[in-house]
Amino acid sequence: MENSKELLELLLPSFIVNHFTFLTSSLDEDYLHLYFEEKNDTSLFISKKVESKGFHNEVIIEDFPLRGKLVYLHIKRRRWRDVNTKETLQRDWNSIAKGTRMTNEFATFLKEINRYQ
Numbered sequence: 001m002e003n004s005k006e007l008l009e010l011l012l013p014s015f016i017v018n019h020f021t022f023l024t025s026s027l028d029e030d031y032l033h034l035y036f037e038e039k040n041d042t043s044l045f046i047s048k049k050v051e052s053k054g055f056h057n058e059v060i061i062e063d064f065p066l067r068g069k070l071v072y073l074h075i076k077r078r079r080w081r082d083v084n085t086k087e088t089l090q091r092d093w094n095s096i097a098k099g100t101r102m103t104n105e106f107a108t109f110l111k112e113i114n115r116y117q
Helices: 004-011 014-019 104-115
Strands: 020-027 031-038 050-055 059-066 069-076 078-082
Touching (some): 004 014
Antiparallel strands (some): 050 078, 059 069
16 A cells, blocks of 8 residues: 555544644554644635634544544544634534544444344
8 A cells, every 4th residue: 555544544534634643643452542633724715804713622523433442533633714704613513423432434334233133
C-alpha cells in the first residue's frame, strides 16, 4: 500500500477517512484507540464566509473489532463562525447510530447478525 490513508480506507467508515485527519493511536491488551479531528474544510459552507473556531468536546464511538481488540474512534468535530453574522456553525454528521455510541455501519452489522441467532 502506498500510504496509511489507503489502509485506513479499508478499515474505517469512508466519512472518517474523507473528512477527518488521523492524529494518533494507542493500543493495549484489549483496546485500540484511534484519534481523529475534523479537517478545516470550509467548502461545504458555500454561501457563507466562515472561519474555524476550535473544536467541540471529543466524542468516542465504538467501531468494528479488529484482531480481537475493541476499536474506539475518538473524534473531535470542528466548529466554525460565520464572519458576517457571528453565528456558530457545525456540520451535521450522522455518523453515530441513534441511541448508541457505535458507528451506523457497526450497529447495522450487529442488528443483522442478531437476526440469525
